[in-house]
Amino acid sequence: MKSIKYLAILFFSMLTVSCSKYLNETPQGVISSQDLETPTNTDAQVIACYSSLGNDHYYTPWSSMWAYGSIRSGDAYKGGGGPGDISDFNALEVFNQVNPTWGTIDQAWYQLYVGIAYCNSTLQLINGLTDAQYPNKVERTAEVRFLRGHFYFLLKIMFNRIPWIDETIAKANYGNISNTALTSDQLWTNIENDFGFAEANLPVTQSDLGRATKGAAQAYLAKALIYHAYTQDATYSVTGIDQTKMNRVNTLCDSVINSNVYSLMPDVADNFLPQFRNNAESVFSIQYSNNDGTVQGRLDAGHCLDYPMNVQYGCCGFHVPSNNLINAYKTDANGLPMFATFNNNDVVPSNDFQTNTFDPRLDHTCALPGHPYKYQTDLLYDGSWARQPQSYGYNLSLKEVVNYRDPSFTRFAPFMSSSKNWPIIRYAEVLLWKAEALIQIGQQAKALPLINQIRQRAANSTSLLVMANGRPTSNYKIGTYQDGVNCSWTQAYALQALQFERRLEFAMEGYRYFDLVRWGIAGSYLNSYFAVEATRTPHLVGASFTPHRDEYLPISQNQINFSKGVYQQNPGW
């Protein structure tokens, strides 16, 4: 019986193994939020904020904005394998099929808030450190606020009514912040405050070329203000132009110009060639990279669908310039744009780029059959490379793509893209914001040379636009505006010239639609565009813009549901 006793004791001692210890499992391969509270890790989190700039994806291309700002503007068709291929984008293009339950709307919203959440948590980390611990405290704060301003800016122009979350709000309370807590005016002010802080505290230049600078912050502040200056009522009609804000835009642009850091590149092409990354025209660009230790590289994934269907490239034929846009590059006898008549005669079906005259920016922007593809005289763009000509014709977009032999070009089958930087603000835009502000405050005469500066640079940008034998690809003729000579530079004329110039210069760069909304002309402009363009391409039959609703995207139904009704849907949806 003794042995039984011992065995029983042994057994019960086994039962009483220190249970709390046994169940202690240290998390593996992860760190806690407390571990981040060091200057080194805080600096690393600032990098994480920057990384959000380029962490977009073809389904939510907010770095390039082409799906939100280009195909909704009349400048481009969605492209790809017919309207069913990413049908959400087709709906964005034709407007009347947009649905608040769609994933792409939800995901874009989510991912922009991912960027904002990084910024807010990093600001909290920075605020937890003293100046002594973290000598870069103010400068890093300014960088992060600049980035937060960028993400909020994008949300604002896409969705209009958005919840404002900053570093002062505890995570537990996020669910209580409504997208209607702040007025549109207050949201703009908050965004401007972020850029304002950045502008006041950032250095003029950075040794890390990817970091935001004073000039970038001044330019972005000008950009926010120029949107804010067009006052909108509840139905998105533009009711007035805030002169004070326009004056500030003018001053801010002057600061950028007078900093002598920036200048126009000699050829407009330089902005979209990988070898000129971080050039003098780049005020703020997204830094992409390859051979950088990631699987495929940190590539411009947002544009990865925009290459042609041929052996040198291979996918996917998205982002097709509209016939209307191609026609807009026609010039008159003076080399000036044909504001009223450019679209009367459709140049695309005739493929006649020799007898008509064109702004050289046509061949920097649009891939046209028979023309060198991205300046490759040995690789003429061919109609057979088009994905779905019956839906979208034969053309493609050029600014975002690269020569397939360029080291920045990287495949990740079935897709491909490049590590070429993508400009968020280039100096040309600063010049045209200043011009726009001057025109809107009645100083259009001062705007004239600014616009002409852009046109003159375009006129000089022909050296790459040649065939193998040296002949110009198209018949180029471009002139500057000369008051009293080839035009009468009134305020109305100047505004028209400015608006047209912005289109020609920044076409396919992703923001055209937001210009139209800002100017209050989106509805009328797009519906008249559809009326003509639907006769040229079947996919636009039935497309229509509903004013007072379609200016902004609906708030994702998911987010409204997750908010338990705290979020309000935008009017009309």
Place this chain on the structure above:
Amino acid sequence: MITYSQQKLTIMRKLFLLLPLLLLAMFSFAQQKSLTGTVVNKNTNEPLAGVTVQGKNAMAVTDANGKFTIKVADGESLSFSFVGMNSIQVKVDKTSQNLKLALVPGENNLEQVVITGYTSEKKKDMIGAVTVVNVSEVKDIPQGNVMKSLAGRVPGLNISQDGSPNGAVGVMMRGITTLNSNNPLYIIDGIPTERGLQEINQNDIESIQVLRDASAASIYGSRAAAGVIIITTKTGKKGKTRIDFDASTSLQYFNSLPPTLNTVDHGKAYWQAAVNDGQDPNLNGIYTYTWNNNFTSPSLSAVNIPKYVDAAQTMLSANTNWYKEISQTSFLQAYNLSMSSGGERGSYLFSIGFFDNNGIIKTTNDTKVTARFNSDFNFFNGRLKVGENLSVTYMNDVLLPVTPINGLPGYTGGSGLFQLAQISNPIIPVHTVTGGWGGPVAGMDDRQNPVRLIYDFNQNHNNFGRVFGNTYIDLAILHNLHFRSSVGVDLAGNYARLLQKPYVSGFLSSPITSAYQTADYEGTFSWHNTLTYDLNYKKNRFNFLLGEEQVKDANQNFNGYGQGLALADINYAYLSSTTSNILVAGGGSGDALLSYFGKINYSYDGKYLASVTLRDDGSSKFGVNNQWGQFPAFSLGWRASQEDFVRKALPIFSDLKLRYGWGQTGNQNIANNATQTLYQSIYGTDITWNFNQGTAYNISGSGTGTMPSGYTPIQQGNPNLKWETTTQSNIGIDFGLLNNKVFGSLDYFTKTTTDILIQPPYLAVLGQGGGTWYNGAKMRNKGFEGIVTYNAKVGKDLSLTFTGNVATYQNKVLYLPSSVLTAYAGNGTTQTVLGRSINSLYGYDVQGIFQNQAEVNSAPTQPGDGVGRIRYKDLNHDGVIDANDQRFLGKTDPDFTYGLNTSISYKNFDLSFFFQGIKGGLEYNNYKYLSDFTSLAPGSNWGPRTLQAWTPTNTKSTIPALTLTNANNEGRYSSYFLEKASYLKLRNIQLAYNLKNISSFKKMQRAKIYIQASNLLRFKNKSNPIADPENPADAYPIPVVITGGINLSF
């Protein structure tokens, strides 16, 4: 007081009374002979020791070799009975000598011993809902995973499978229990594991018990909510040394491929779509048409196919049937050899199995080698038993992208091979004129040539190894007090190496030659200690169990990737050979469980049965506040057939048992550190299909080189997390009628899961890693299960067995946090899944097709409507078709599932066939995107149903008019895509012939040859165009498997 003489007298009297009987006996003796014989188990041909042989006047018991000797008279009947076997009667005649008898194991053997969680009990005493699987019915079906063969055989057990050679299946018990993993817990020789049974040699399995209700399962506590399946492997039997050899070869082929269009028909469908759209059909890159150019009454005279598909003239136009190109009729072989021996001192079993399955997709293959060594040894006159079970498995699989593999470097096709075979255009040739790969050209989808994927990937293999086993001691401290301690290990490791070759395939191409090496290990260590004590006091019988168990899991993985291999050769494709873009990754995690449990079984006179269980589980996955969960259970049983009054009143019942059980089980299946807020250093992720979740940024602006990076939040902690609990009640009847000729059981259960662990989608403003685990949902299943068997013997040689079972359940979501409602069917606000099945389907209601413009004009506003288009129902009567016009359209839950097994045994022949089916329920037909539409995937190949689509002259069609532009948004979730899911399948049919009796080889104890077929016949709802309703979209089709095999024992 009785005196001595009185006593003596009494004895004398009795002797006198007995005398005639003794004389009679002596007289009889004179006419009797001594008969010898051997008794064996009919199924195994093993000799049966201890069989009671009862004659009229004599009785004998068989010895270790199954031999007996008994005195009998001619004309007398002998009865042979043995625990677990059906008794038989044999009449002795003059010729009778050296009898050979075979006993058949009884189907409803009430004396059968069933393992029910750390202990065992006799079937007649069981009061939980436990199904004992008849392993002999399924052991010869070469499925690579015995669970596949159980589909339809165990009521309430739902097996979802496809045809992939690897054999992985989904197993679900009694409906969906939780919103997390519904996989049951497997207990293999006492060791808990959640890995599937494809890694266990099915020939090694001695018994399978399925614990369906909580009163049976709750002894396994924390991981038992989704049911428990107990597997016991074979051991050596006392008696002779024995060698078993089993071999089978199978032929496999598809009988369920979805049809696709050929090149001409694809052209026709395109023409019709273009003409319907009023668009010039010749405006496409490939086909030209000869037609009347009349859009109002179009007629097509010829589809002209160009000589070459591509402008560069490298691909001749073809008429490729991509399914044929990727598939094959293939062979499957299975061999198994086992040797066992047993004696007084112990026993051992050694087995080795080889399984080689060439899949039906070309070059797919699963090779599996298993070895097992089970042994036990007795010491101190059997008071101490020491034993071990050890199995080693090696599996090798060809790594083809059969189902979509995203995120695996080296494969970025976006679709699985079957999808690709469906999508790929028939005009594309497999090869170019120069022997390169054919591929898509402009106008087609950016999807890979599936044949290229097969031949560019089949050099890549996954190697899997697993060591699984335990050692135990069992000490009889007293004859009725046992201490048992068992230490188990389960080590599994994977190793794979992938070579990605450069290729050009149409407009798809890649110059990259890369190598990818990956390895992961996972290990589980478990140790349990139990004390059992049996106490019999008069008619009271008690069994006590007290135990403790600890389980620790750990896993680690690492992988590396690099590009720039000088040779595209698998023998060169190691990481060290790569020269650029070299990436490494690795991770690991672990968790621990600590449990205490006890159980008391009680029975009074074999009539009244009761059991109480309590288990206390601690898990490292939960916060300190809620680390421990208690899982109690009790059950009560009444063997009414043991009561005299029942026997008298209901003599038809040979067995009748009523039972009731109640119990709780748990689930802890969540991320390991869900209670904590954590960050991870993620440098960058694969960007092919998803956005980059890394935090590195080229801040220097150089465009290349190593970058600084930060930390990615991965989750928000919830320190208050606690166990998810499933509470189950079960009421059941076990019955036997007519001497157990008919027997079965009926069970009704309710199963309610509360505090279901969910990680709901969250408000976007929380940013990346904003997900938090909550105890959020509540769900209930109610159901009924019945199984009945009928055994009949017709004449001497023919015996029949029919087993039928039926099961049904109804699922209802009782509670979900409002924030997660949108993640389930419904609109999340006014129409939600609350009060409905979690498997509800929600969408638009299709009301046919617009036949003419007048119908279109008078219908509610529907963006994109038109003649020939789908007409949706205006459910809220507001005159507009929008998101508010959706309703619940049904659910995927079947009304009931059923199985019917028939075995016919005639002399040496055995024929069995097994039907399985489901009735009711709907399924979503993904394939309709391609089979019925030219607009939803315009660059793909389509199905032949497109040729029957609606046109002004074919107005009876239910398929909407073909179009190239999906303006009407017809891909929306609607009743158009829902099909009736009912089916009935002939799962298995087998004919076996027992050679034993014709064999002259004496040592042969068993010899059987058989031929069988799996998945041979299929019946489904006529309206359902899905080829195999069991396996609707995009999965590996389930093949027909025809097998010939042999079982031999010496």
